Amino acid sequence: MNLGRRAFLKQLAVQAGAVPSLTPLSYGPTVLEASPGTSSVLTDAKNHTLLVVQLGGGNDGINTVVPYGQQAYYASRPTLALQPSELLQIDGEVGLHPSMGGLMDLFNSHNAAILQGVGYANPNRSHFESTLIWESGSKDESLAGGWLGRYLDAARGADPKTTAVNIGGLLPMTLTGLSQRGISIDSLDRFRIFPTPGAGTDTQDEDTINLMNEVACTACQEYSALVGAMMQAGLNATAASDTVAQAASNFKTNAKYPDDDFGNRMKLAAQLATSNLNPKIIYVELGGFDTHANQKGQQAALLSTLSSGIAAFYQDMSDAGRANDTLIMTFSEFGRRVQENGNRGTDHGTAEPVFAVGGKVSSSLYGSTPSLTDLDEGDIKYGIDFREFYASVLDDWLGVDSAVVLGQKYDKVSVFQ
Amino acid sequence: MVGALGAVGTAAALYSLNSFNVVSLQAFTDFFQEKQVSGQMAESIAIPHLLRRAGFGADPHELAMYQRMGFETAVNHLVNYETLDNSWVPARPGIVLSYTNSAYDDLEAIQWWWMMRMVNTSRPLEEKMTLFWHNHFATAISKVENPYLMYVQNRFLRANALGNFRDLLMGITSDPAMLIWLDGNYSSKDGPNENYAREVMEVFSTGRGLYTEDDVKAGARAFTGYVVNDDGTSSFVPGRHDYGSKTFLGETGNFDPEDIVDILASHPVTAWNLVTELFSFLAYPNPSPETLSKFAKVYTDSNGSIRSVVQAILLSDEFRSSDAYLAQVKSPVEFVATALRSTRATAGQDSTLDSLSYMGQTLLDPPTVFGWPSGMGWIDSTSVFERYNFPLAMRTSQEDSASLLDPGVVFPSGQPSSTGVGALSNTLFPDGLPQPFLKVVQDSVSDFSDPIGGTKDALRLTMASPFYVLN
Numbered sequence: 063m064n065l066g067r068r069a070f071l072k073q074l075a076v077q078a079g080a081v082p083s084l085t086p087l088s089y090g091p092t093v094l095e096a097s098p099g100t101s102s103v104l105t106d107a108k109n110h111t112l113l114v115v116q117l118g119g120g121n122d123g124i125n126t127v128v129p130y131g132q133q134a135y136y137a138s139r140p141t142l143a144l145q146p147s148e149l150l151q152i153d154g155e156v157g158l159h160p161s162m163g164g165l166m167d168l169f170n171s172h173n174a175a176i177l178q179g180v181g182y183a184n185p186n187r188s189h190f191e192s193t194l195i196w197e198s199g200s201k202d203e204s205l206a207g208g209w210l211g212r213y214l215d216a217a218r219g220a221d222p223k224t225t226a227v228n229i230g231g232l233l234p235m236t237l238t239g240l241s242q243r244g245i246s247i248d249s250l251d252r253f254r255i256f257p258t259p260g261a262g263t264d265t266q267d268e269d270t271i272n273l274m275n276e277v278a279c280t281a282c283q284e285y286s287a288l289v290g291a292m293m294q295a296g297l298n299a300t301a302a303s304d305t306v307a308q309a310a311s312n313f314k315t316n317a318k319y320p321d322d323d324f325g326n327r328m329k330l331a332a333q334l335a336t337s338n339l340n341p342k343i344i345y346v347e348l349g350g351f352d353t354h355a356n357q358k359g360q361q362a363a364l365l366s367t368l369s370s371g372i373a374a375f376y377q378d379m380s381d382a383g384r385a386n387d388t389l390i391m392t393f394s395e396f397g398r399r400v401q402e403n404g405n406r407g408t409d410h411g412t413a414e415p416v417f418a419v420g421g422k423v424s425s426s427l428y429g430s431t432p433s434l435t436d437l438d439e440g441d442i443k444y445g446i447d448f449r450e451f452y453a454s455v456l457d458d459w460l461g462v463d464s465a466v467v468l469g470q471k472y473d474k475v476s477v478f479q
Numbered sequence: 480m481v482g483a484l485g486a487v488g489t490a491a492a493l494y495s496l497n498s499f500n501v502v503s504l505q506a507f508t509d510f511f512q513e514k515q516v517s518g519q520m521a522e523s524i525a526i527p528h529l530l531r532r533a534g535f536g537a538d539p540h541e542l543a544m545y546q547r548m549g550f551e552t553a554v555n556h557l558v559n560y561e562t563l564d565n566s567w568v569p570a571r572p573g574i575v576l577s578y579t580n581s582a583y584d585d586l587e588a589i590q591w592w593w594m595m596r597m598v599n600t601s602r603p604l605e606e607k608m609t610l611f612w613h614n615h616f617a618t619a620i621s622k623v624e625n626p627y628l629m630y631v632q633n634r635f636l637r638a639n640a641l642g643n644f645r646d647l648l649m650g651i652t653s654d655p656a657m658l659i660w661l662d663g664n665y666s667s668k669d670g671p672n673e674n675y676a677r678e679v680m681e682v683f684s685t686g687r688g689l690y691t692e693d694d695v696k697a698g699a700r701a702f703t704g705y706v707v708n709d710d711g712t713s714s715f716v717p718g719r720h721d722y723g724s725k726t727f728l729g730e731t732g733n734f735d736p737e738d739i740v741d742i743l744a745s746h747p748v749t750a751w752n753l754v755t756e757l758f759s760f761l762a763y764p765n766p767s768p769e770t771l772s773k774f775a776k777v778y779t780d781s782n783g784s785i786r787s788v789v790q791a792i793l794l795s796d797e798f799r800s801s802d803a804y805l806a807q808v809k810s811p812v813e814f815v816a817t818a819l820r821s822t823r824a825t826a827g828q829d830s831t832l833d834s835l836s837y838m839g840q841t842l843l844d845p846p847t848v849f850g851w852p853s854g855m856g857w858i859d860s861t862s863v864f865e866r867y868n869f870p871l872a873m874r875t876s877q878e879d880s881a882s883l884l885d886p887g888v889v890f891p892s893g894q895p896s897s898t899g900v901g902a903l904s905n906t907l908f909p910d911g912l913p914q915p916f917l918k919v920v921q922d923s924v925s926d927f928s929d930p931i932g933g934t935k936d937a938l939r940l941t942m943a944s945p946f947y948v949l950n
Binding site for chain 2: 118187188189190191228231232233243245246247248249252253254255256258259260261262266267270271273274286287288289291292293295296298299302303349350352354355403404405407409410439
C-alpha cells in the first residue's frame, strides 16, 4: 500500500505544483493573470533550455568588454586599465578581458553574442533596487514576482511539467511567479527525504510528509500563504527527487569545469539539463563582483571562472547533441563607474554588457559601444533596454508571449540566427 | 510489488485524503479560534509565542517557569537580562583566537559557540537581538576572511544588543570587520569609497528613498580616514580624512563620521525604518502606520534606546494579537536552535552546521549586506528537505541522557503509545498540534517497533508540520 500511495501522492504532487487554480501567492500588486502559453514561435521551443547566470554585486562591464579604442578609458582607469596587447580583441575598438578565453572561443566559433550598454532609463545604483528591477523585469514594481516565475505561470498552463531549477542557495525572486515557483537544488545527494531508521518502508516518512503537505496545500493555505508555499515546495521537491537522483547516476562529462563552487554548480546544471528532469530554466549565481577596492585580481579570477564555466557547460550540452537547444545568458544588477576610485576599485554604475551563448546564437556585437565621455552623473548611458532582450528570449526561445510576462510589448533585440 | 498493490493503495489513499481534507480545514479554523480570546492570544499560548519571538523556545521546565511569572513579568525578565546568571554558558569559543593567527577553520568553532549560546543561554533575548543586529548590520566572512574579526563584531553586537542605536551605529562604523566588508578601510580624501556611505543609509539607518547620489558622495568624503591596523584594531587617521565642507541630507558642515552618525541616528526616517524592522522581527510583517508611529515615538522619546522600543513592542496589544500568531517562518537558525533548546537534545557540530548552510543560513556569512530573507524567502525545495532530514541527527536520551527525546516515553513497555507521541510533540510545539495532524504522526509511529526510530519519526513529523515551521 505504501508504494501505491506513494505513486498516487507523487502524481498529486505534480498536479498540485502545476494547477494555476491554487491560491496565488501574494507579493504585492497583481496586474497579471496567469494564462496559458500562446503559440510558440520556434517549433522546437519545447526542447529549449535557458541557463541564466547572475553576476551578483555589479560586474565592471567596462573592464569586461573593454572599449580600448577610447582615450577616456585610459584616462579614467589609471590602475585598472588593460592594455590593447593584453586584450582578446574583437575589433579595433573593443576587446574581451584576457581571462575570458573560453567565451572568446565561443565568439569565434559563432556561438556567442555580446550585447553592449544594456540597462534602463533613470538607473538605480542600489544593489537591492537594481537587482529587483532586473529580476522582476519591471521598473516601477507594477509586475509582481520574477520574470521567469511569471514565465512559469504562463508555461505551466500549457505544460504542467515545465520545470525551473535554481542551483545552490535559496530560490531567487526571479524564479518566483504569482502562483508558481521553481525548485532549488544544492546537492544531489541531499535532495531527498532520508529514511527513518526502523521505519516499515524506506518511504514511510516521505509518504507521511506528503500526506501532511497535501492536506495543508488544499486547506491550510486559506489561513496562510506561507503555509501554502511551504507545502507546495515540499510536494514539488519530493516529486522531483527520484528524477534528480537518476541524473546523479547517469552523468558523464569530458568538459573541464573550474575547480570552485561556481564550477561545481555549472556542472550540476549540465547534469540536470541533460537528465530526464529536462528543465526549461536553470539559474546559477556567481557572486563577488562588488569590487569597490583592489578590483583587478578579483575581477580577473571571477571572469575566468565565469568564462570557463560557461564554456564547459556548453561543451557538455554539445556533447549531448543539445547545442541547438541551449541558450546561456548573463546579467548583473549594474555595471560600474567609469572613473576608478582611490582604492583601485570602482563604485556602482549603470549599463553593462550581457553575454548570450548557444548553438542558435549569432556571434556579433549588438548595440553600440557606450561612450566613456558622454556620461550621465559619471556613468555610461544605456543603449539597449534589458527588457528588449528578455522579450526576444521569451518570444523566440521559450515560446511564450512576452507581453504576457513583461506586461507590454517591447521592440525585440534578437541574437538568434 | 507495485503492480500487485497499486490499485488498492490508490483507492485507499484517495479515500483517506478526501476525508482528511474536510477534517483539517475545520481543524485549522478550530485551532486558530481556540487560541484567541476576543482577538488576543490566550495567556497559555502568549507565553510560548513570547519565547519563540524573544528567544528560541523553551524546554517544559523553562516554559513552566515563565508561565508562573505571567506575561508582563516574563517580558520584563527577558528584557532586563543583565541581572540573570548566565555563567554556565561559555563566554568565548573553546579555541584560542587572535587576529594574526586566525585560520578559516576557526570559523566553525565560533559559529558553533554562538549556536550553543542560543540553545543554552538563560538570556534568550540577548542572543535573539544579537542575531537581529547581525542580520541588520549584515557582515560576511566571505569578504572579511578573518574569523577573529567576525568574533569581535559579534561580541560588540551582543554587548549593545539592547543599547542605544547611536552607539551601535558609531561602533559598527569603525568596526574592523565592517571596515573591510564595506571598504571603509583605506578610503581616503584622495579617493573616497562610496560603499559604506551608501549602505549605512540604505540598509543601516534611513532606508531607501530619502537620500540622493550626491548624499552618497558627500557621505563617502565624511567617512574617509579609517584604517584597519596590523593588530586587527581600527584607527581614524586625521591625515587621511577629508575635512572640507559637505552637504549631507540638507545640512552643511565639515562633517566627520561622528557627525554623520549623529544626523542618521536622530533622523525621524531612521526611527521609522528601524521600528519597522524591529516590529516585523518581533511581531509581524507589514504593520500599519498607526502601529509604527507609537514605537517610533518611543524611539525618539528615549533618544534611540533599543531596550525601550523592544520592551514596548513585546508589551503591546499588537504583539499578542491574532495578527502576530504564527505569522513568521522560522529561520534555519531558529528552526534548529528551538528544536535543540526545547528538547535539550544534542546534535553533532559538523552535521548541524552543514544542515544550516544547506537550509540557507550560515552564521557570520550572510549572502549580502541586505542579510537573509524572511518569511516566504526561506521556503524552497532544498531547504524543505533539509528541514525534514535534520531531526534525524538529534540524539535521543539513549544516546545522550540529558535529552528529553525519551524513547521510554514514546514506547512505554516497548509498544508505541499515542499519549507518548503527543507528549513529545507538545515538547516541540507547546501550543499543541491540531488533532488531525497529531493523528498523522501517531499513525505513522504505530508502524514502528524500534523505540529510537519511532521517537525520531515523531520528532521529524512534528517538525515537518507547518505549525512547527511557523514562528
